[in-house]
Each structure stands twice: as structure tokens, then as C-alpha cells.
Amino acid sequence: MGMVIEVSGLRMRYGDTDVLRGVDLNLARGEVLALLGPNGAGKTTTIEILEGFRTRSGGDVRVLGVDPADGDEAWHARLGIVLQSWRDHGRWRVRELLGHLGRFYRPYGREHYGVDELLGLVGLTEQADTRLAVLSGGQRRRLDVAIGLIGRPELLFLDEPTASFDPQARQDFHGLVHRLADLDDTTILLTTHDLDEAEKLADRIVILVDGRIVADGSAAELARRVPRKAEIRFSRDGEHFVHSAEDATRYVRELFLQYGDEIGDLEVRRATLEDVYLEMVKQHEKVSA
Numbered sequence: 001m002g003m004v005i006e007v008s009g010l011r012m013r014y015g016d017t018d019v020l021r022g023v024d025l026n027l028a029r030g031e032v033l034a035l036l037g038p039n040g041a042g043k044t045t046t047i048e049i050l051e052g053f054r055t056r057s058g059g060d061v062r063v064l065g066v067d068p069a070d071g072d073e074a075w076h077a078r079l080g081i082v083l084q085s086w087r088d089h090g091r092w093r094v095r096e097l098l099g100h101l102g103r104f105y106r107p108y109g110r111e112h113y114g115v116d117e118l119l120g121l122v123g124l125t126e127q128a129d130t131r132l133a134v135l136s137g138g139q140r141r142r143l144d145v146a147i148g149l150i151g152r153p154e155l156l157f158l159d160e161p162t163a164s165f166d167p168q169a170r171q172d173f174h175g176l177v178h179r180l181a182d183l184d185d186t187t188i189l190l191t192t193h194d195l196d197e198a199e200k201l202a203d204r205i206v207i208l209v210d211g212r213i214v215a216d217g218s219a220a221e222l223a224r225r226v227p228r229k230a231e232i233r234f235s236r237d238g239e240h241f242v243h244s245a246e247d248a249t250r251y252v253r254e255l256f257l258q259y260g261d262e263i264g265d266l267e268v269r270r271a272t273l274e275d276v277y278l279e280m281v282k283q284h285e286k287v288s289a
């Protein structure tokens, strides 16, 4: 099966600064990949090259089998793009704008979403007749997502899609991403600074530091690469304790053998994606500094 995204040796240089220094990345159909990395690591640059918005300095790139530098409108119509932010068309109403944009996909014979279906998917049904200028930040972001989805894309790029979402909007959005990947086989590449979100959404996590990929795998695979003690919290006789141990199960077993019913409020915290991420960024920033 062909890859939806194939990147090898991707390089990008602005003036005399190297921003991408040989990035290799493949993405299969229906995969959800979260691209993580500190501010300025090169995430947006990578995505914009894949979308055909920036011309790379070197390397091979194929997106849906096409070099983005040669991508025509029919190729663009197969992509969905949610950029970091855009704030224009303030006088348009939500339904009007989506209806207008949907018409662009007609010549390409693609089955695009109906406006009402799309409004329902992103939770904007009640704002259908609201002017864009008066949408809240989170509602505006939902509209951005709707615009990215309108042509029922095979490949969806989401650049920090949930910035400014409230917890309910975030949970709804996670449901939408799972639905797109599981039911429609949409391939999704997203960037986020919310590691909890990356862990929930992505099949694969890629960490970019200083223009190089330093980790690529599932959240569980990455966690195994950073050995870390588990933290065990409990209370006994009204006093709270925190202990770290390599083998948390064994520690807890011994704790109960010794103190039995006296133990309360037990919690075991293993390495999270955040711990792994911070550790990897620290290691690799040190190397390249």
C-alpha cells in the first residue's frame, strides 16, 4: 500500500539558518500522527512544505503520490488544511462562507460535506447565521476546522487545532478526529503543544527538535525509551507519603503486606508523554547547543 506522505532528507534553509536538517517521515493511510516540538523547531515549516505553500531547500517529498512543488488544484482539493489562525471575512455569516467554499470543490468531482452536516460535525449549528466577526475564539477555531474538512479530504493537516477550545469543545474535537480516522480512513497530521491531547489522538508521535526528528513511535514505545521511576503516593495514619520505585508493583505489594488496611489514597504515576517529551528535548537541545 502506498504511503500518503513520504519525506526523505527534507532540508529547509532561511537565509543562512538551517531550520530543517534532513527530516525523514512516512505516513500510511488512516494514520493519525502528532508532530511535537518546542517553539521554532520547524513544525509549521514542515507542514507548509507538505501542503505546497513553501518551497523546500532540499530532499524528496511526495504527498498523495505528488511532489507538492508540482501540486495542481485537483491535488489541493484532496487535502484539508487548518492553519494556525486566519481572521478575515468578518462580515460573512458562518453558513454563507461554508456554502461558498464548498462550491470550489465541485469541479473536482469530490463528494464534499453539506453545510448542515459540517456545522453539526464541528458543533456550530447554533451559530450558522452568526457573523464571523462576533464568533468567540473557540467558535472561530471550530469554523477553521470546518473549512479544513469541507472537501472531505483524504489527508488533513491540523496546525494547533484546539488552541482556545474549552474542555467540552476539545473532547468533541477528539471524537471528530477519531471518527474521521476510523470511519473515513482520513490520514491526519497534527501539531499540538498539548501532550495529553497528542497521547489521546495520535497512533504515532514524532518529536522534532532543532530541525531533526529525535523520536518516532507510539506513546507507549516512546515511554519505554526513557527509563523513569514510578511515583507512588499513599497515606497511613493520616500522614501522606510519596515514594519513587523502579518496580512499583513490587513496592505496593510489600506495602500492603506490611501495613494492610492502614494504607489509603494509593496512586501510582508512571512516566507520561510529557515526562518523555521534556527528557528528549532536554537531551537533544543539549547535543545541538
Ligand SMILES: Nc1ncnc2c1ncn2[C@@H]1O[C@H](COP(=O)(O)OP(=O)(O)OP(=O)(O)O)[C@@H](O)[C@H]1O
Pocket: 014, 015, 019, 037, 038, 039, 040, 041, 042, 043, 044, 045, 046
Ligand atoms: N519566512 C521565514 N523566514 C525566515 N525564518 C523563518 C521563516 N519562517 C519561519 N522561520 C524560522 O524557522 C524556524 C522554525 O519555524 P516554525 O514556524 O516552522 O516553527 P514551529 O516548530 O512551527 O514553532 P511554533 O511551535 O512556535 O509554532 C524559526 O526559528 C522561525 O523563526
